[in-house]
Amino acid sequence: MNFVTVLLATFDGIAYAALVFIVAVGLTLIFGVMRIVNVAHGSLYAIGAYLTASLTAAILAAGLPPYLGFPVMLVAAVVIGVVIGGPMEWLLLRRIYDKPEVLQLLVTFAVFMILEDVQRLVWGTQPYFQSAALQSLGMVQVFGVNYTVYQLIVLPLAAIVLLVGLRYFLRRTLVGKLILATTEDREAAQAIGINADRVFLLTFVVGAALAGLGGALAQPTTSVLPGIGADMIVLSFAVVATAGLGQIEGAAVAALLIGLGRSFAVYLWPEAAVLVPYIIMVLVLMVRPEGLFGSPAARKI
């Protein structure tokens, strides 16, 4: 491998890591605050992608310019968070916080299954591909290899903005501090007057919107079809477990590790590219069972 191929592999790894991070960070945020592994996160990702594809197609059909596909992604994410995430927490999860983990897992898995069928009902089984927004940004050439601007610049930028924004939100804003306090000790937080129910609802809506945003951002680069949700939940769970459950910065590092590992594998050992994320996860968990940044006892996000 020479310098150029190392650089190329790095670009691909970062673009991939950015997408995985955006989805995984929602999963880890929800877990950090609510102690629930939300399997339905994968469905929210898929529906975010479907919704973006349909809305973008509608925009183009109306004769509007393709760059409007970008605001549409945010719209899709908010819709997912509020319309699906909100009721899901309020009607369902709220009832099972003090139930055993197995039951919580089964409930979110059930929601996942239901939403998978809803997707099939609404969007059918044929793949959707809608890349007008991506193509409106054009390409850049690096050492004779073409990259889309979207992949090389927009996706990593979106991930960085999200990471910094989320840090700022949690550490510097009042609502963020309320979330952190509730995460640290729910009863003590309630004792000083924090409305824990509202904090949980808000966290879940934000987490769900992040899943939708991940899907929306992934949509221009890939076919949207049944099954993408399941793939994504497995991969983002690998990221979250590698990072340590509930670790936001950790998720960024783990996503980068897995993204780079995978893209370097395509150059050096293509046969193993599929395995790399899981090999990394297993190696990390063998040495640190609580994940790279997890701490066995304390609850932190």
Place this chain on the structure above:
Amino acid sequence: MKHLLLASLVAAVPLTTYAQDKPAELKIGVATFLTGPASVFGVPARAAAEQIVEDMNADGGIGGVPVRLSFIDEGAGAEALTTEYRRLVETEKVDAMLAAISSGSCVTLAPLAEDLEVLNLMWDCGTQQIFEQDEYKYVFRTQANATPEMLATVAYLLKTRPDFKTLAVVNQDYAWGRDSWEIFSTALKAMKPDVEIVGEFFPKFGAADFSTEISRLQALQPDVILSTSWGGDLDTFVQQAAQRGLMNTSLFVLPLAESSLERLGSTLPAGHIVGARGDHYFLHPEFRDDPELKAFVEEFREKTGAYPIYSVFHMVQALAALEAAYDKAIEANGGAWPSEDQLVAAFEGLEFQGYGRPVTIREDNQGIEAQLLGTTVQGGEYPFATMENVMIFDGAGITTPIGEESVEWVGGLGPDFVESVKVDTFEN
């Protein structure tokens, strides 16, 4: 099963009758993908089956008996599929099964059909191994298999671009991706020993991102890039490759892309090689003006909103085979309804026709089907790529001879094989 059948016959038929009475209806079970990524094939094929049977029944059905279809989902997993298959055969008492799309399903179900002694038509699965490894009485394949499909692809490539030097492959990481590459690469090396394989990539089945593979391919600059992928994987790969200009520098060979042409729209540029897993295409150069094909395509479009793809034509072929076999068996039986054994016997040497050239069933139960490939062209009367420079390869010369093992046989072919293949060329 035999005594069960006998018992039901005794119940249904007065003992004095020698020939069997016509049943009230003909029950056919169909295994197809209704869920999962392969539903891109399974769902259109189900629509086709329903459409054909509706038309058949409007004409009185098969041999005057109306046909009723039951569908089971291959996407539910092997265990659920075999349970459902048994249920259809043993409880619903279907007269014939059409199974399946996935080679994995066929490998599981073919021996089961033999055990249950039920007629099973393998209507879409590609693996060449089933009839090469075992002899079957009740299992038939109503289309070609991976070997002629890949051989025709190699032949088309060598006929149209004889001078390429390097090739890379990007196949899905599962049985079909691996097996088709084994046949393709063995055949290619046998017929063009100087070709250099510069990259072999097997991304995960259902992969959503091929960026890294595409970067690497751009650095490698192979003359030809082969991908036997299909469905969402193929769409994503082609879209990402086209977005990044890879399709302007390398020739893409996509043996299953006929099924993606409409979805890919204007993205798939002109000048790349696509195949159809057999001799069928809604613009088939020999039959596109045939009123029957035209009417079928129109009706299918009205019902589903899409043009028919190869899995649809495979379904047409399987039902055509079944109808032809019943007709042949009824005739052989002096006009009376045939027994199951008589029906199975009718499949030997059976000739039938879907919307391509006629297909014949060989002694080893394998269908001999011609293969159609072409080069993409954009800007016709459709908003997606169609094929020009279409070649139709005669099936007999490119199907593994009985008793031979495909990879071994293909490896023994020489560079002169390409010239010896029987082929018809159509400009558009």
